[in-house]
Amino acid sequence: MLTVSIAILLAGAVVAALTARQPRIAALVSMAALVIGCLAGFGAIMASTGTQGGAWEPAGTWSLPSARLSISLDALSAFFLLTVLCVCLLAGVYGETYIRRSDRLSQSKSVRPLFLLLTASLAAVVCAQNAILFLFAWELMALASFFLVIIEDENAEVRRAGFLYFACTHTATLALFVLFAILGQAAETLDFGGIRAVMPPGERQSAVLLLLGMIGFGMKAGIMPFHIWLQEAHPAAPSHVSALMSGVVIKVGIYGFLRLIWLLRSVPDFWAIVLILAGVVSGVGGVLFALAQHDLKRLLAYHSVENIGIIAL
Structure with missing residues (x-):
């Protein structure tokens, strides 16, 4: 089904x-x-x-020659x-x-x-x-949402917001490519079950994975300071697309974090400290920025940042 x-x-x-x-x-x-x-x-x-x-x-x-999706x-x-x-x-x-x-x-x-x-x-x-299928679907999601954001591209502000979103989402994708390359090399497989079987990683490798996860998944989620695309893309997108981005697309970043933690089986304590700090900054910062907004979509975008901060906590 x-x-x-x-x-x-x-x-x-x-x-x-x-x-x-x-x-x-x-x-x-x-x-x-x-x-x-x-x-x-x-x-x-x-x-x-x-x-x-x-x-x-x-x-x-x-089945592919080098992978099983x-x-x-x-x-x-x-x-x-x-x-x-x-x-x-x-x-x-x-x-x-x-x-x-x-x-x-x-x-x-x-x-x-x-x-x-x-x-x-x-x-x-x-x-x-599987990491290959995950990244393929992730990129498909990024491209589909990008073209929906710029659907009304006769407006210069819409084009600017769209290309900012394009740059940010592909920076995130690049970080995830590196992240899964590290995991795949350590596990000698890109299947999630196989990666989980050989984890957890060492502390140094875990710090690198956290940084890559914060860039890759944190940028998609809109966690501060990786939120710069959110308040621009939301007003540019049609209303039903904006709702989808607030309700689902940024939550996929949270899913990515949870899946990464599941893959690693256990993570060092400093992961919790970093995520709590990011959550506090996003929660408080989202509220403060929202107070200064008069555009409804931009207001909701900052409240999305706030909500992501609360989830991170």
């Missing part, structure tokens, strides 16, 4: 793109794919709750997948009305396919059990 869910969302994105010149058909296809794909995902989550002791079996596996659900993945699907479904339903009322978006041929692509990539990120 998990593979079916992601496949339906991806297929819906392709068909919505092919029928983009007929807005009514594209809207019907995208909404049907979103609803059916999310329902299939809910079914996969319900099925996973019956596994004993949190055990899980791969829901989909693909798989997606599956454990307790952590199931929780975040439920969040992803619920928020994406609600944002998609609202977004369809929003698109119809916007002269610019109603003429766009890419807004619906990109939304489905973003939903599918978010689901794949939280279900990936």
Whole structure:
């Protein structure tokens, strides 16, 4: 069911793109794919709750010459997948009305396919059990969200916000490439189960992994001081995309931190100190910056920073 869910969302994105010149058909296809794909995902989550002791079996596996790619659900993945699907479904339903009322978006041929692509990539990120698949889905998520942010690119401020987001999200991706390269070299595998089996790392290596994790996952989450894209991208994006970024995209950064801690099995105490300090700075700083805002989307962006700080604590 998990593979079916992601496949339906991806297929819906392709068909919505092919029928983009007929807005009514594209809207019907995208909404049907979103609803059916999310329902299939809910079914996969319900099925996973019956596994004993949190055990899980791969829901989909693909073999490559040098890697074995798989997606599956454990307790952590199931929780975040439920969040992803619920928020994406609600944002998609609202977004369809929003698109119809916007002269610019109603003429766009890419807004619906990109939304489905973003939903599918978010689901794949939280279900990936291999670093290659995780990074591929992460990059797909970054590109889909970038093109959604700049969908109204006739505005210079939107273009500026979009390219700032592009630079930040790819800095994060580069950090994650290095992080998983270090883990893969130590474990001699890129499968998450294999990496976890040979952990924990030494203290020096753990410090490097924390730095890379703070850049890679912290920037996506919007933790201060890596939040610089958030207050720019939120006002630039369409309302339903902005809601998706606040509700899900930045939370994927938190998922990444939790998954990294799961992979390492145990982490030094200084990890807790760093995360607590980052949480305090983000929580307090987010509130202070929010008090000075008059733009609603920018205000919500800073409150998102505040909420991420509270989660980090």
